[in-house]
Amino acid sequence: MDLLKAREIFTEFLKRGSSRITPERFEVLEAAFKFKGHFGADELYVALKNKNKEVSRATVYNSLELLTKSNLLIKRNFGDGATRYEANLRGSHEHIICTECGKITEFSAPEIKNDAKMLAERLGYDFSGYNFNLYGRCREHALKNAETKKDKGFKNPAESGPEKKRSMADCPQGKTVKILEVNSGKSSCMSLMNMGIAQGTEVLIKRKSPMKGPLLLLINDTEIAVGYSIAKKIMVEC
């Protein structure tokens, strides 16, 4: 299935559901189809933002929902609590996930579908789909672990996620980061929140100045200057 076909299907789907056909929704569709591999809603949002598309987070979320309903995307859950999506391009396939490095390998095995269907019927259900993942240690890691224990500093992705947590002051200029926690005093914390710097928001580090100077952040199209000492206390995913 190519993008053109997908657009057709999506247009048809939106019409049928009497949902509005907005250019933003198609932006999301396009970005989703072009995304290599699996992605979370936030990752897609960031990707769109990086391309300077004016799409809000809420639009991304509900468009993804619509795309899933129209069968253009498939929702995946790999056990780390985050929902991921992928374009429904290759027909049905399964995933095996490495517990060491989080690597996801795709494979197809028709016998699983048959078994699943049978199981559903036995339980008295009309079968419509299934969703499951296999877990294990990938060959590389199985070997490495057997040889030595020198994989220093490597964290289990299920615990920390693929991205690193660090202070905003340590992030490079021009990067969009997601705020995890604000550890400054109560007053600063509230001031920041009043300006929209709160847990979960995404912030672009627009400018950094040398010699522990302030950072210029962009949040909801507003520029806010934050001193270095405060930025040091804002932990972000970067």
Next chain:
Amino acid sequence: MEFILIGQPNCGKSTIFNNVAGYKSIASNFPGATVKFTKGNISLYNKTIGVTDLPGTYSLQSQDEAEKDAVTYLINHHKDVVLINVIDASVLSRSLELTLQLMELSRPMIIVLNMMDEARAKGIRINKEELTKITGLPVIETVAKKGEGIKECFDKAYEAFFNPPEPKEVVYSKNAEICLGKIESILGQAEYQWPERFCACKVLEKDSHFDMQFKESLSAESYGRLHEILLDYEAEEERGAEYMISFERHAKAFEIFESVSRVGSREKKDFKLKLDNIFMHPVLGYIFMIMILYSGFWIIFKVGNLLEPMFLNLVANTSRLILAKYGTSGLTSALLTGAVEGIGGGVGIVIPYLVPFFIFLAFLEDTGYLARIAYLLDGFMHKIGLHGTSVVPMILGYGCSVPGVLATRILKTPRDKFITATLTSLIPCSARMTVIFGLVGFFISMKAAVAIYVLNLVIIAATGKFLSKAMPEVSPGLILEIPRYNIPPVKVLAYKSWFRLKEFILVAWPLLILGSVLLKSAEFFHLDSAINNFLSPFTIGILGLPAALGVTMLFGLMRKELSLILLFSALGTSNVLLKMTGTQVFTFSIFITFYIPCLATIAALARELNWKKAILISLLTFSLAIILGVASRFIVPFFTA
């Protein structure tokens, strides 16, 4: 009936206010320009109605003193008011967080979407009807700086008074609602001036002022129960309730924003966005800052230098005419000369420098560059124990120390406030600028005048360093919204400069004339020589200045310009160099620049800090002035030789 303008910082409340009430409130393009409320009147349908312009506040959970003032005013004025919630339409989502809190007050209220032009340029389209449907409040679109929609705004506010719209109840997430419900049922046991819902939210916000009220009005058992509910809620959410309620509002505001607006692409590439690549650049930014400030002062100096001799000649001729007519002896003649010199000093010396300065200051404020200076200097300010926000009061201090000292309200801790207030009173205000330019610049050289400014900055840095060492405490750091660039209309600059000039004419000038008359009558009764003799160990002994300057320095306490004007009459000539050496002129100016701020500033310091601190600052600046004066006396001759 009273209209109260309330909104987040830099959303244009003061601009709207000035549109209807005459220019009374300084409106600038940086957050926190208004630090105290301003009252005015508007006539509508043959009635005079009060309008109040409150300082901007991001939320009703106030953080600094200016915000606290706004909130206190708001919650204590609940009879016969209409709230006009001004919103910067280009940052609608964030602004709605305050709106949600105001709605909880359930008072007559309207929403004003200001800066619609900015929002449109950014491609934000807002569905007014939808916003009215969600909030239950009338919505008016305005562009205050062009005066668009202002009439309709106040018409709607008037209408809202007689036919109050019902703000819709804001519904938060299930957990929050359950908790709020429980709190409301307990608060229902007592009576409050505010709606229960509002009070319940204040419990979650842990507002100390309201907490006192609840403690007094509720039984110990109920009050205890309140805290149990709070603790349960926090345990469930694993976060402080005050954060949770903020999150709730944040989410709600975003939800409303999403449903009432669509964001398209920008109308056109805005060149203003590119400006910061230069002005906030880590290297170029500083070069431009120095260039902008230097050229500003250069223009002020040039304009002043051009006008000063013209006006001075005019004054000299007039006074000669008057003296010729009324004779040169007798008390009336002395008083007349005093009055003429006082009036002339204002016209001849002060106004030529003041007018270009005020225009330059208005330009800095209104373009939005002031906040950029704060950003650029943040790193440097950290070196002296403060942070970028302190730059704002200090720059305002270049205009006049009084608003500068008042502006320290935007700082959050008492320590930062004290240090910044001290440094602000050391900044050469426009009065001292006239002394520096009119005396040193005019009689010595422009370079020497600049040298005083540079020396002043060095001393300020050293004082800041010293004070922050003496009061070690971690400063909370800079959090400042950087406003968009704005090209101020000439009319606005003119109004604002006129507003400040008017203050000089109405307040300072009479003082100058009075001072001048007093000095002349003192001369007549030979009191001046008594004072000069008394002060001579100080003037001659320590500073090496002519004894005649003693009185002028004393009068400088009232207004710094007075020292300059009286200098001419004390010396009996307007060509100072006939009676004083270059070094003496320099030393005198240094002393005047640094010593005790004028009475008005001391009063402002006492009000913002306390009397003890105001006196402490006065003593500190006085000793600084002596040390520097003596240093100048002995060091400057080496440069001139």
